[in-house]
Amino acid sequence: MPKKHVLFLVPDGVGIKNYLYSDIIKHLKNNCKITIWSPLPKDAFENVVQLHNIKFGYKHLQFKPENFRTRLYREATTYARLVHNSKLMKNDTIMTNWRRPNYSVKVKLLYRLAELLGKLISNNYQKILKFESKSRNNISKSLIQKYIKDLELLEPTSIFITHQRVPGLMPICLAAKTLNIRTYTAIFSWDNLSKARLAVKTDNYLVWSEWMQDEMKAYYPEIPQSNVLLVGTPQFEFYLDKSRIIERSEFASKYQLNVNKTWICFSGDDMTTSPHDQLFLDHVLDSLNRMKDNIQVIFRRCPVDFSDRYDEVLKKHKDVVVSINPIWNAQAQTGWEGFFPMYDDIDMQVNLVRHCALVINLGSTMAHDFTTHGKPCLYLNYNPSKESEWSTKIIYNFQHFRSMAGLDAVGWINSKSDIDTVVSMVLKNPNSVAKDKKIWMEKVVLHPLDQSSKNIAKTIE
Numbered sequence: 001m002p003k004k005h006v007l008f009l010v011p012d013g014v015g016i017k018n019y020l021y022s023d024i025i026k027h028l029k030n031n032c033k034i035t036i037w038s039p040l041p042k043d044a045f046e047n048v049v050q051l052h053n054i055k056f057g058y059k060h061l062q063f064k065p066e067n068f069r070t071r072l073y074r075e076a077t078t079y080a081r082l083v084h085n086s087k088l089m090k091n092d093t094i095m096t097n098w099r100r101p102n103y104s105v106k107v108k109l110l111y112r113l114a115e116l117l118g119k120l121i122s123n124n125y126q127k128i129l130k131f132e133s134k135s136r137n138n139i140s141k142s143l144i145q146k147y148i149k150d151l152e153l154l155e156p157t158s159i160f161i162t163h164q165r166v167p168g169l170m171p172i173c174l175a176a177k178t179l180n181i182r183t184y185t186a187i188f189s190w191d192n193l194s195k196a197r198l199a200v201k202t203d204n205y206l207v208w209s210e211w212m213q214d215e216m217k218a219y220y221p222e223i224p225q226s227n228v229l230l231v232g233t234p235q236f237e238f239y240l241d242k243s244r245i246i247e248r249s250e251f252a253s254k255y256q257l258n259v260n261k262t263w264i265c266f267s268g269d270d271m272t273t274s275p276h277d278q279l280f281l282d283h284v285l286d287s288l289n290r291m292k293d294n295i296q297v298i299f300r301r302c303p304v305d306f307s308d309r310y311d312e313v314l315k316k317h318k319d320v321v322v323s324i325n326p327i328w329n330a331q332a333q334t335g336w337e338g339f340f341p342m343y344d345d346i347d348m349q350v351n352l353v354r355h356c357a358l359v360i361n362l363g364s365t366m367a368h369d370f371t372t373h374g375k376p377c378l379y380l381n382y383n384p385s386k387e388s389e390w391s392t393k394i395i396y397n398f399q400h401f402r403s404m405a406g407l408d409a410v411g412w413i414n415s416k417s418d419i420d421t422v423v424s425m426v427l428k429n430p431n432s433v434a435k436d437k438k439i440w441m442e443k444v445v446l447h448p449l450d451q452s453s454k455n456i457a458k459t460i461e
Helices: 013-020 024-028 042-054 069-088 092-097 105-121 125-138 141-154 167-178 210-219 233-238 250-256 277-292 309-318 344-356 366-370 401-404 415-426 435-445 449-460
Strands: 005-011 032-038 055-062 158-161 180-187 204-207 228-230 263-269 295-300 320-321 328-330 339-341 358-361 377-380 411-413
Touching: 005 013, 005 141, 005 415, 013 024, 013 339, 024 032, 024 042, 032 042, 042 055, 069 092, 069 105, 069 344, 105 125, 125 449, 141 167, 141 328, 158 167, 158 449, 167 233, 180 449, 204 210, 204 263, 204 449, 210 228, 228 295, 233 344, 233 366, 233 449, 250 344, 263 277, 263 344, 263 366, 277 295, 277 309, 277 415, 277 449, 295 344, 358 366, 358 415, 366 377, 366 435, 401 435, 411 415
Parallel strands: 005 032, 005 158, 032 055, 158 180, 180 204, 204 228, 263 295, 263 358, 295 320, 358 377, 377 411
Antiparallel strands: 328 339
């Protein structure tokens, strides 16, 4: 019997970290041939080859810009879904996910028109579905035909897309449908479904939890529940691998940390989510300065934020903070699609969680990373700036935070003056906050955590 052949479509570096560095390929490689198509260069996958001791086929993807009609109908649908979802969930913050690019007059016009059309169809779900079909039907037939020929030559038995947010992958999905090749996509994150970011239509959708299954049913009722597969997510498996842990003294030596101090992690957000993150860091470091003889703050920035916005803060508080940058490789592009992680970044992050007493941030998934080692997360819950268009009240009303309802899931820092008090309390008694952190994580991510790679491999094979 010939080997099965799995084609991985990897639109960005997060797919490498969460899926290709996990055990999915380990479970597949004996029974399956593996090919990777990606806009990332082939050398982005060198660590994957070394880690799994495999050879794989590779094709560099260059996404062609959507034509005007395809993009107009798609963006109109996105706007309509956001309006629909915000009414469905009675949550106005869902509309904050609509952002107008302003880099050209043509694009500005397109988005204005998309809003107008989206508003007109938002009260009729069948019209929303019709517009989605219009978007797909206007995709270049010659482009689809090109991918049909590519897939006929490749002969994959299944296609796995590491996340659903890239419209440029839709022509490949349509080509695969023509050839009856089964397609699967993972949902990028626990917050994506309400945001109308299902940019590709596949045969099956892989979700983290029953919570996400229910969300898919609410937001996309046209998708049969049998096609929404509960598999978990492999990104948390790394924390369970004890072989990754190094001694605290070795970690301290590697990153110039004081081994005798208690370490606290401040994990940064991207500039869109937290435009005043540098102010939050400044407040935390300023407040904890009086404790600098006993504590050291480790700053880990968001992997796609290598701006200089933290520089002055880090310089000002060098006696209390050490910055440990993510081990990611930046390409010429900007944003998540232009960066990819090195394998060493996983071990660094695992040991950061292992050796820090707690993590502080603004609404980050890192709360769940720290939960894997029983550590609490403190969410910053006040406005460090007078800017009126942004507020933590908006952030914590985002739809995915409703999964916290009724749970003591994290600790809260409600003002700058609370920082040292709350941190001191948690250091003395780690169980004084976030008593339900594990319950919250079990709600958001399928347990046991160590089965996700196996579940996904079995599904896509």
